[in-house]
Amino acid sequence: MTVVATLSRQPGRPRSRSSAWRGLLYIAPAMALVILFFVVPVIVTAWMSLHAWPLMGAQRWIGISNYVRMIHDARFLSALRFTGLYTVVATIAIFAVAFPLALFVEKQRRFVGAYRTVIFLPVVVGLATASLLWVWLANVDSGFIGPLLKELGLVERSPNLLASFDAAFLTIIVMVVWKIAGFTMIILLTGLQAIPSDIVEAARIDGAKRWQRFRYLTLPLMRRTIALALIISVTGSILAFDQFYIMTAGGPQNRMISVVYYIFNQSFVSFNLGYGASLSIVLLAILVAISIVQLWLLKVGDDKA
Amino acid sequence: MTMTQSAFTLDPTMTDTRPTDAANEAAKAARARRRRNGAVAYHVAGAAIALFFLAPFAIAFLASFRSGPESMTPPLPPWPTTAFSLDSYRSLDTFGAGVWQHTLNSLVVSLATVILTVAISLLAGYGFSRYRFPFKNTLFVLIIATLMIPFQSILTPLFIILAKLGLNNSLFGLVLVYVTLQLPFSVFMMRNAFDAVPKEIEEAARIDGARDLKLLVRVLLPLVLPGAATVAIFAFLNAWNEFLAALVLLSSNDNYTMPVLMMAVRAGRLGAINWGAVQAGVVVMTIPCLIIFLLLQRYYMRGLMAGAVK
Numbered sequence: 037m038t039v040v041a042t043l044s045r046q047p048g049r050p051r052s053r054s055s056a057w058r059g060l061l062y063i064a065p066a067m068a069l070v071i072l073f074f075v076v077p078v079i080v081t082a083w084m085s086l087h088a089w090p091l092m093g094a095q096r097w098i099g100i101s102n103y104v105r106m107i108h109d110a111r112f113l114s115a116l117r118f119t120g121l122y123t124v125v126a127t128i129a130i131f132a133v134a135f136p137l138a139l140f141v142e143k144q145r146r147f148v149g150a151y152r153t154v155i156f157l158p159v160v161v162g163l164a165t166a167s168l169l170w171v172w173l174a175n176v177d178s179g180f181i182g183p184l185l186k187e188l189g190l191v192e193r194s195p196n197l198l199a200s201f202d203a204a205f206l207t208i209i210v211m212v213v214w215k216i217a218g219f220t221m222i223i224l225l226t227g228l229q230a231i232p233s234d235i236v237e238a239a240r241i242d243g244a245k246r247w248q249r250f251r252y253l254t255l256p257l258m259r260r261t262i263a264l265a266l267i268i269s270v271t272g273s274i275l276a277f278d279q280f281y282i283m284t285a286g287g288p289q290n291r292m293i294s295v296v297y298y299i300f301n302q303s304f305v306s307f308n309l310g311y312g313a314s315l316s317i318v319l320l321a322i323l324v325a326i327s328i329v330q331l332w333l334l335k336v337g338d339d340k341a
Numbered sequence: 342m343t344m345t346q347s348a349f350t351l352d353p354t355m356t357d358t359r360p361t362d363a364a365n366e367a368a369k370a371a372r373a374r375r376r377r378n379g380a381v382a383y384h385v386a387g388a389a390i391a392l393f394f395l396a397p398f399a400i401a402f403l404a405s406f407r408s409g410p411e412s413m414t415p416p417l418p419p420w421p422t423t424a425f426s427l428d429s430y431r432s433l434d435t436f437g438a439g440v441w442q443h444t445l446n447s448l449v450v451s452l453a454t455v456i457l458t459v460a461i462s463l464l465a466g467y468g469f470s471r472y473r474f475p476f477k478n479t480l481f482v483l484i485i486a487t488l489m490i491p492f493q494s495i496l497t498p499l500f501i502i503l504a505k506l507g508l509n510n511s512l513f514g515l516v517l518v519y520v521t522l523q524l525p526f527s528v529f530m531m532r533n534a535f536d537a538v539p540k541e542i543e544e545a546a547r548i549d550g551a552r553d554l555k556l557l558v559r560v561l562l563p564l565v566l567p568g569a570a571t572v573a574i575f576a577f578l579n580a581w582n583e584f585l586a587a588l589v590l591l592s593s594n595d596n597y598t599m600p601v602l603m604m605a606v607r608a609g610r611l612g613a614i615n616w617g618a619v620q621a622g623v624v625v626m627t628i629p630c631l632i633i634f635l636l637l638q639r640y641y642m643r644g645l646m647a648g649a650v651k
Contacts, residue, residue: 055473055474057474059468059471059472059473059474060468060472062464063465063468063480065461065465066464067465067483069461069524073518076498078498080502081494081495084498140386140387140390151390153638154390154395156634157394157631158397158398160631164584164626165623168603168623169623169627171607172619172620173397173400178413178414178415180400180415183415184415187417194415214394222645296493299493300585303497304589309497313497316496317494320495323490323491323494327489
């Protein structure tokens with residue numbers, strides 16, 4: 037203890053061995069968990085990906101065969117394509133709703149806090165819960181959406197929203213927008229509120245129209261925030277699983293199998309653990325690449341600011 | 342730069358207008374009217390937006406109290422029309438080991454995740470903030486870098502490692518995985534919280550004879566409590582809501598957390614889905630999240646901002 041007290045008076049000096057040990061002791065539990073449940077599993081995944089690894093029986097070294105196999109795996113390629121499509125559509129939809137919402141709740145006025153809270157509520161429930169809720173709402177006989185449309189006389193018969201690809205895809209997009217838009221809204225709101233109000237006020241006095249102020253002031257000043265919200269939305273969408281598993285079970289015609297869903301099927305339904313591991317490595321590489329782009333984007337934003 | 346200049350050129354009509362008093366009054370009244378209309382339009386839009394985000398919860402909540410036969414019909418209107426009934430909750434109770442058991446599983450997992458996450462990130466945050474040791478920055482970056490790696494890609498080895506530890510199909514094993522997933526965010530939060538505490542406070546406490554864990558718990562914990570609250574809320578919500586890892590790592594019926602149990606309800610029996618049980622399950626899984634968020638919104642938003650700003 038005396039050591040620490042003395043040393044804190046002399047910052048910059050290397051601390052004694054006992055102090056270093058104590059510091060390591062404090063972080064030991066966290067390090068142990070991260071190594072045991074993150075670092076080791078990543079290494080094991082890479083190792084497994086080079087094997088034919090059935091659930092029972094001996095695993096066999098097969099080099100990069102798993103990676104060669106996936107290039108010709110039509111179902112994997114279609115899972116990749118579907119995940120890409122979903123990521124693009126979901127991200128655009130979320131932004132198209134979240135940005136206007138952020139502008140809507142930006143100014144301090146009456147009830148604005150209540151609006152923010154209500155819009156944010158779906159964010160705090162689970163994606164699995166939300167999927168379950170919406171699979172009921174979208175049900176053809178016992179749900180809400182179809183029967184309501186029929187009741188309003190907009191359709192002859194209550195439509196089965198989860199039976200065709202287009203309708204099911206649209207339903208899932210609406211569910212995800214409902215669930216996530218509040219989150220993106222809050223992120224964008226922090227960016228909006230970080231814009232110095234005197235700049236905007238000066239532009240207004242100078243006669244800049246509302247759209248001009250938005251286009252030439254707000255958007256450029258929000259680059260960093262938009263990049264961040266974009267990355268969060270893209271990574272979240274690439275890892276989508278719950279909504280497809282719960283709402284459509286990968287249907288109709290198995291056309292809604294996302295990459296994570298496909299890995300899940302390969303690893304835990306077909307028990308091709310080695311092949312599942314190689315797919316996982318590809319997924320991991322995609323996400324690390326995105327993280328690197330993220331760091332780069334945010335850094336570029338820094339230089340501009 | 343050129344774009345900005347062209348955008349900010351003055352509007353000549355705005356500069357030289359000197360209206361008379363009467364015109365001034367009329368203009369003022371018109372402006373007030375416009376503002377009032379604007380406010381009305383704003384709140385009409387606000388109410389419509391709020392309805393969209395609130396309605397699914399409200400419909401599920403109200404509909405879950407309809408009687409057995411009624412629960413299979415569309416929720417038009419969503420509230421019980423014959424009589425208030427707990428049929429849906431009763432039928433939910435017939436799945437798995439009963440709704441109490443699975444709610445309890447979820448609660449145990451979530452609370453254990455909260456306690457362990459707070460304890461471990463408190464220690465690690467303190468260590469990273471106050472001590473100097475070899476590879477300190479490398480180790481900190483290692484913890485944060487796990488944010489880049491999706492846990493979805495390491496589920497198989499997690500399964501194998503837990504099995505080797507004798508923790509397969511165990512709630513405690515699931516807790517350890519959840520705690521690890523929470524660590525990057527939590528350690529980051531707690532280190533920042535400790536960084537914000539002035540060193541003088543610690544020195545004064547040391548002079549008074551408090552040291553090590555006692556110093557940490559008695560003196561520093563109250564000062565970093567807001568940070569710990571943020572960590573706790575995120576740990577609870579993420580553990581309570583997590584689905585995929587629970588689905589993969591839990592194999593016996595009795596251990597299922599609520600989201601996994603709900604898959605049995607979703608699958609239905611003999612091809613028929615009991616929608617009443619689905620509604621009841623959604624309510625059971627939703628209520629704790631909403632209550633915690635509404636009570637501790639301030640701490641939740643702090644965590645979100647910390648994440649967004651970093």
